Amino acid sequence: MTAAPNPHADANKHDRVIHVLRVRYSKAGKVRFTSHRDVARMWERAFRRSGLPVARTEGFTPRPRVSFGLALPTGYESVGEYLDIVVSAPPAPNELDGAGLANGRRLTAAELPELLTDALPVGIEVQAIEFRVGRTASLQELVTRCRWTFEIRDLDEAVAHVAVTKLLDSTSIPTTRQHKGKQRTDDIRPAIYHLTVIDSGAYGVKFETELAAKPRVVRPSELVPVLAPAHEMGVAVRIKQLTEQEGAAHEPLMCNATPAPYVQARAS
Amino acid sequence: MTTLWPRIEPLLPRVQKPARYIGLEDGMVVPDHGAHKVSWAVMYPDTYEIGLPNQGIQILCEVLNERDDAVAERAYTPWPDMASQLRSCNVPLFTLETHRAVGDFDVIGFNLAAELVYTNVLESLDLAGVPLRQQDRVDTDPIVVVGGHASFNPEPMADFVDVVALGDGEELVGDISQVLQGWKRSGKPSGSRQRVLRELAQIQGCYIPSLYDVTYEGDHIAAIEPKFSDVPEVVYKRTVADLADWPYPKNQLVPLSEVVHDRLNVEVFRGCTRGCRFCQAGMITRPVRERPAEQVSSLISNGLRRTGYDEVTLTSLSTADFSGIESVVAAAIADPLTCGDTTISLPSLRVDAFTVGLADKVSNARRSGLTFAPEAGTWRMRQIINKLILDEDLYGAVESAYSQGWKRMKLYFLTGLPSEMDEDTTAIADLAANCVEIGKSHNKKASVTVSLGGFVPKAHTPFQWFGQNSAEELSRKIGLVREATRRNPRVNLKWHDAKASVVEGLVSRGDRRLGRVIEHVWRHGGVFQEWGEHFNLDLWHDAMAANGLSMDFYVTRHRREDEILPWQHIHAGLHSDFLWQDWQDSLAGHGIPDCRWTPCYDCGACTEYGVEHVVASPVPPAGGSQGTGQDIAAVQAVDGANWVPVTLGSGPS
Numbered sequence: 070m071t072a073a074p075n076p077h078a079d080a081n082k083h084d085r086v087i088h089v090l091r092v093r094y095s096k097a098g099k100v101r102f103t104s105h106r107d108v109a110r111m112w113e114r115a116f117r118r119s120g121l122p123v124a125r126t127e128g129f130t131p132r133p134r135v136s137f138g139l140a141l142p143t144g145y146e147s148v149g150e151y152l153d154i155v156v157s158a159p160p161a162p163n164e165l166d167g168a169g170l171a172n173g174r175r176l177t178a179a180e181l182p183e184l185l186t187d188a189l190p191v192g193i194e195v196q197a198i199e200f201r202v203g204r205t206a207s208l209q210e211l212v213t214r215c216r217w218t219f220e221i222r223d224l225d226e227a228v229a230h231v232a233v234t235k236l237l238d239s240t241s242i243p244t245t246r247q248h249k250g251k252q253r254t255d256d257i258r259p260a261i262y263h264l265t266v267i268d269s270g271a272y273g274v275k276f277e278t279e280l281a282a283k284p285r286v287v288r289p290s291e292l293v294p295v296l297a298p299a300h301e302m303g304v305a306v307r308i309k310q311l312t313e314q315e316g317a318a319h320e321p322l323m324c325n326a327t328p329a330p331y332v333q334a335r336a337s
Numbered sequence: 338m339t340t341l342w343p344r345i346e347p348l349l350p351r352v353q354k355p356a357r358y359i360g361l362e363d364g365m366v367v368p369d370h371g372a373h374k375v376s377w378a379v380m381y382p383d384t385y386e387i388g389l390p391n392q393g394i395q396i397l398c399e400v401l402n403e404r405d406d407a408v409a410e411r412a413y414t415p416w417p418d419m420a421s422q423l424r425s426c427n428v429p430l431f432t433l434e435t436h437r438a439v440g441d442f443d444v445i446g447f448n449l450a451a452e453l454v455y456t457n458v459l460e461s462l463d464l465a466g467v468p469l470r471q472q473d474r475v476d477t478d479p480i481v482v483v484g485g486h487a488s489f490n491p492e493p494m495a496d497f498v499d500v501v502a503l504g505d506g507e508e509l510v511g512d513i514s515q516v517l518q519g520w521k522r523s524g525k526p527s528g529s530r531q532r533v534l535r536e537l538a539q540i541q542g543c544y545i546p547s548l549y550d551v552t553y554e555g556d557h558i559a560a561i562e563p564k565f566s567d568v569p570e571v572v573y574k575r576t577v578a579d580l581a582d583w584p585y586p587k588n589q590l591v592p593l594s595e596v597v598h599d600r601l602n603v604e605v606f607r608g609c610t611r612g613c614r615f616c617q618a619g620m621i622t623r624p625v626r627e628r629p630a631e632q633v634s635s636l637i638s639n640g641l642r643r644t645g646y647d648e649v650t651l652t653s654l655s656t657a658d659f660s661g662i663e664s665v666v667a668a669a670i671a672d673p674l675t676c677g678d679t680t681i682s683l684p685s686l687r688v689d690a691f692t693v694g695l696a697d698k699v700s701n702a703r704r705s706g707l708t709f710a711p712e713a714g715t716w717r718m719r720q721i722i723n724k725l726i727l728d729e730d731l732y733g734a735v736e737s738a739y740s741q742g743w744k745r746m747k748l749y750f751l752t753g754l755p756s757e758m759d760e761d762t763t764a765i766a767d768l769a770a771n772c773v774e775i776g777k778s779h780n781k782k783a784s785v786t787v788s789l790g791g792f793v794p795k796a797h798t799p800f801q802w803f804g805q806n807s808a809e810e811l812s813r814k815i816g817l818v819r820e821a822t823r824r825n826p827r828v829n830l831k832w833h834d835a836k837a838s839v840v841e842g843l844v845s846r847g848d849r850r851l852g853r854v855i856e857h858v859w860r861h862g863g864v865f866q867e868w869g870e871h872f873n874l875d876l877w878h879d880a881m882a883a884n885g886l887s888m889d890f891y892v893t894r895h896r897r898e899d900e901i902l903p904w905q906h907i908h909a910g911l912h913s914d915f916l917w918q919d920w921q922d923s924l925a926g927h928g929i930p931d932c933r934w935t936p937c938y939d940c941g942a943c944t945e946y947g948v949e950h951v952v953a954s955p956v957p958p959a960g961g962s963q964g965t966g967q968d969i970a971a972v973q974a975v976d977g978a979n980w981v982p983v984t985l986g987s988g989p990s
Contacts, residue, residue: 099342102355103593111593114645131678144350188645190361190593222347302350 089201090154092185093322097146100192101304105140108193112152115188121181124155138208138310138321139215139286147307148196151208151321199322211312211321214262216279219289220303221296226269229276232296233264244291260287272303282310341428342436348422356594357385358419360411360433363644364588366398367434368408375517377401377409377510378432378442378465378479382449382457383867388413390598392652393448393485395586397506407514410434410442414457415464417864417871423464430464439465443517445479446502446510449487452844453837453867455494456859458483462497469856471499471547476530480517484509489574489621490796490904493844495546496852500537502544503907504574504621505607507583509542516540538568542575544907551849551903556890558848558901573908574621578948580607580628584636591644600648600682601640605633605665608942609654610950612929614723614919615712615751617795618654621909623942625933626951630661634668641672641679648680657687657695658933660954666698686710688726693737706786707738710749713757714764720926721756728768735772739779746772746785752814753792753806753838756924762814765789766821766828773827786829789818791838795845797909799919801902804895805842808874811835836874840866842892843877848903851891854880910942 096108103111116123116133125131138151182195189195205211221229236242242258260281268275276296280287293302311318349355370376379398381388388394394411401409410432415423423430429438439445445467447458459469462481468474471481483491484502491501502509520533538545548568552559563570577583589601606627609619628636637649649669653659669681681699686692688709696707711731712724719726735746750765769785776783791811794800806814812835822828844851857880858866865871881888896902898917905913915938919929932938933952943949 099359099361100593102349102359104356107356107594110595114591116645117641117647118643118645144355190363192361301347303347 086202087204088156089203089205090156090181091199091201091322092152092154092195093197093320094150094152094189094193094195095146095148096141096150096193097148097306098192100190101146102144104143105137108141109135109137111190111193115185116154118188119184121154121185122157124157136207136209139212139282141307142288142290142305145305145307149307149309149320151212151310153205153208197322208310208321212310213283213313214279214281214311214318215286215307216263216277216309216311217289217305217307218267218275218277219293219305220273220275221293222273222301222303224269224273224297224300226266226274229266229269229274229296233266233276236261236292236295237264242295244295246291255285257287257291261292264292273300275303277308279311340436341431341438344426344428345431345436348419348426348428351422352418353416354386354594357413357416358431358433359593360436361593362389363591364586365434365590366402366409366588368402368410370408373406373518373522375407375444375514375521376442377407377444377446377514378412378439379409379446380412380414380439380448380461382414382447382454382461383865384416385413385592386594386596388448389590389592389596390602391448391450392586392589392602392604393450393506395590396583397446397510399585399587400507400583401510401514404511404514406518407510410437412439412461414454414461414864420460420464420864429466430461440467440479442479443521444482444513446482446484447498449483449485449491449494451867452487452493452841453872455844455855456863456866458494459497459856459859460864463859470496472496474499474530476525476527478530480533482513486618486621487845489617489907489909490845490847491544491546491907492551492849492903493847493851493855495849496856498546499534500543500545501572502575503542503572503909505577506575507577507585509540509575512540513537513543535565535567541573544572546849549906556887558903558905561901561903561906571906571908573946574910576624576910576942576946576948577607577626579951580604580626581632581951584628584632589640589644591646598650600650600680601637601644601646602650602652603633603636603640604628604653605651605656605659605662606653608950609658610932611655611658612723612919612931613712614721614799614923615754615792615794616654617798620798620911622654623910623940624948624950627660627953630664630953633661633665637665637669638672647678648682650682650684652684655687656683657689657692660952662695666695670698688731688734690733690737693734693741696738697741706745706747707743708747708749709734711768712749712751713754713761714750714766714768715761717926718754718757718761718764720928721923722751722754723923723928725928728771731768732771732775736775739776739783744776744780744782744784746776747788748772748785749788749790751790751792752818753811755800755803757814759814759817762817763821765818766825769822769828770825773825776827784827784829786831787818787822789815789830789832791815791833791835793838793842793845796902796904797907797911797916799916799923801846801916802896802898802900802920804893805838807889807893808835808839811838834869834872837867837872839874839888839892840872840877843881843888846903847891850884850886853884854886857883908945910940910945912939912941912945915940 113133124134126134134155136153141147141150181198185195239258241256243254244257245252245254263279265277266274267277278289289305290302309320312321349358379394381391381394398409398411401407412430412432429440431438462469467478480499482500482502483494483498484506488501516536520529534545537543538548548564549561550564551561606625608622608625610623610625611619613619666681686709688711711726713719713722716727748769752762769787772785773783794803794805815832819830822830858876861876863873863876933950
């Protein structure tokens with residue numbers, strides 16, 4: 070026996086218009102300790118639980134046609150994660166055809182964030198969804214830089230200011246890391262667009278930075294040994310992912326993102 | 338009790354797989370800890386990803402949290418990197434629901450699913466700050482309870498546990514909670530711990546090791562006697578009469594990180610009466626109690642809808658035997674929810690064409706491998722172990738599978754079985770080679786994987802008297818099969834470490850004297866012994882030597898009929914004279930039928946407990962009750978009147 074016909078499979082995918090939901094979501098609280106791979110699996114289950122008519126790939130092992138943005142390192146929080154979902158049901162204006170949805174109900178775009186958030190674990194919240202028609206470049210290709218905040222534990226603010234100045238004054242910062250089992254050294258100074266101290270307290274010092282995502286994603290954790298050797302990083306948060314169009318930086322999806330306090334109240 | 342989370346969170350960036358320690362699973366219950374509710378920390382003494390899917394723990398947590406007098410949370414043994422963080426930062430072991438200290442709970446319950454996890458129980462108690470030995474615990478310390486299959490010989494753990502819960506736990510945890518609630522209300526006054534343990538000893542299924550004296554004559558046990566007249570001489574297990582009354586877990590946990598068996602599980606029946614003599618699970622979980630097919634179907638459909646899983650396993654000891662299997666499978670396939678994308682997996686496949694047909698229905702287009710368990714290489718050996726499958730049955734099943742598009746067969750075998758000769762061992766290679774030949778006529782790339790395990794005799798089975806093969810003998814037999822399969826590139830051999838079988842055998846049939854050995858191994862860093870990278874046989878040999886005990890006495894020695902076995906006072910359902918007779922029958926090469934559909938031979942599991950099989954079909958499934966090697970008509974003709982008590986229909990609704 071072969072698999073039953075899949076009503077969500079794109080029969081003539083080249084002839085048809087692609088309908089994409091671009092989703093912006095946050096990840097905060099205890100759930101930050103899950104991996105990028107774990108999050109992908111949470112989304113797959115959320116699609117099935119919510120009844121969202123996600124298009125599926127063809128072949129022996131059909132997968133949902135989704136494309137994730139840049140991976141968020143395990144342990145980091147974010148208020149700016151992205152996901153593109155190809156849906157099989159063509160949306161009516163500002164409305165998604167509800168034929169494949171739970172209870173056969175037609176859903177408006179405004180309802181979708183809540184529907185998906187309810188199907189996701191505590192700490193993952195859908196902030197905004199935008200419909201797009203037609204193929205666009207993948208999120209991984211589009212995003213060129215990310216804005217982050219991160220904490221360094223048990224650090225004095227005055228020491229932090231000195232360290233920031235010293236780091237920004239240096240012309241090169243050779244950094245060695247493990248990549249596919251090999252030691253790789255590169256200079257991360259050109260990847261640092263911005264770095265400043267924004268807060269301090271009993272926990273240590275909080276920084277904000279903007280780092281390149283091309284040719285590779287530079288992480289805040291790579292700055293910690295430069296700024297404060299032997300100190301531990303506290304919570305790091307991805308604030309924004311940015312694309313560049315005609316010289317200006319944009320977020321892949323404009324929205325009035327709900328700030329972290331609301332998200333954190335629900336998390337943990 | 339307050340949450341330890343603010344102290345745990347900073348440790349997590351320092352450890353591997355931090356998601357092991359966060360909880361947050363869908364379906365998780367955050368209980369309301371009332372002042373008079375008995376709080377249970379239910380633990381699986383292994384990593385989160387091994388322990389989370391355990392259905393027993395999930396069932397008991399749900400059952401307890403539905404009660405007015407109890408709450409339950411879960412915990413797992415932290416991996417050594419986390420354990421060392423907890424120790425160096427003075428953070429005690431915690432539960433996952435609210436991250437409270439395990440040591441603050443009234444009860445710590447461990448599921449002992451296998452023997453090699455015992456040192457992890459000690460590790461967990463130590464991390465929880467609870468005294469290891471029960472005699473060192475005071476009134477305010479938690480009551481340490483163990484349950485699960487391995488606890489049917491709890492003696493090696495007698496020094497460390499307060500209560501052993503025998504058999505099905507659904508009703509038993511309620512009875513224990515009731516007694517402990519009275520104790521908690523009274524404020525656990527000084528000296529009350531002993532009194533409450535005496536009270537628990539009155540509950541059927543509650544065995545309190547400290548209330549029994551074990552005396553020895555030389556190496557042998559002279560007597561096992563209760564210390565007090567109100568303590569029962571023999572402790573009987575608990576059996577839930579009808580699974581229909583217990584449709585749990587209602588909300589199976591969906592973990593956020595990857596675990597083993599990461600799919601929906603629905604238990605279709607409990608117990609098995611095929612009578613495979615090596616199988617402890619099949620002996621201690623009798624009788625067979627089927628879940629009504631409609632209940633199975635609704636558990637599948639509701640479970641898939643709620644969890645978002647796209648795969649469901651129908652669990653039991655032999656799922657193809659479930660009376661309602663065809664209707665359940667048909668309903669699951671037809672469910673519009675699944676859009677034909679849901680995979681239904683059937684563990685422990687029976688070796689027959691019916692099963693292959695079933696596998697054909699449930700598998701999607703991707704059909705890579707199918708698994709069968711003939712267990713032994715020759716018909717003679719399979720009569721000894723009562724796995725009554727003819728070579729032709731296997732070849733028929735394999736033919737049918739290859740012809741329907743499967744490319745790989747996996748065959749499970751045991752070696753080191755009673756009376757096994759080298760020709761029985763090497764016949765494993767012949768069977769595999771013949772299966773490859775059958776496969777070649779359907780598929781050029783056909784292959785067979787043979788998985789070979791060393792046989793470990795277990796308590797409460799007919800083989801409990803049999804002296805296990807030594808590690809050297811098991812290795813030699815594995816070597817015979819390796820040699821015999823070496824020249825066949827299509828036969829891929831995998832085998833289990835014979836050294837680990839020695840420790841499994843030691844602890845499986847050990848007595849109370851092994852408590853010191855287990856503690857010695859743990860004190861010398863022997864945790865996670867079921868993990869290849871942590872297992873260390875030398876530690877166990879050292880511990881035995883340090884305590885003046887002989888490995889051979891426990892592992893390789895044949896037991897005599899009149900010997901007092903360490904678990905003599907534990908009743909798992911089976912009369913010991915039945916087991917001895919079955920052992921003698923085994924050596925004589927006599928099989929025993931499946932009593933679901935043939936006359937009762939009074940093993941004790943039904944008659945001693947006033948329970949019956951709950952089986953929806955009066956006739957055995959296609960393929961016979963025990964493969965085609967058994968002539969049921971002949972058995973019935975001899976003693977047609979003496980039928981097993983079989984409840985027809987779906988059981989009380």
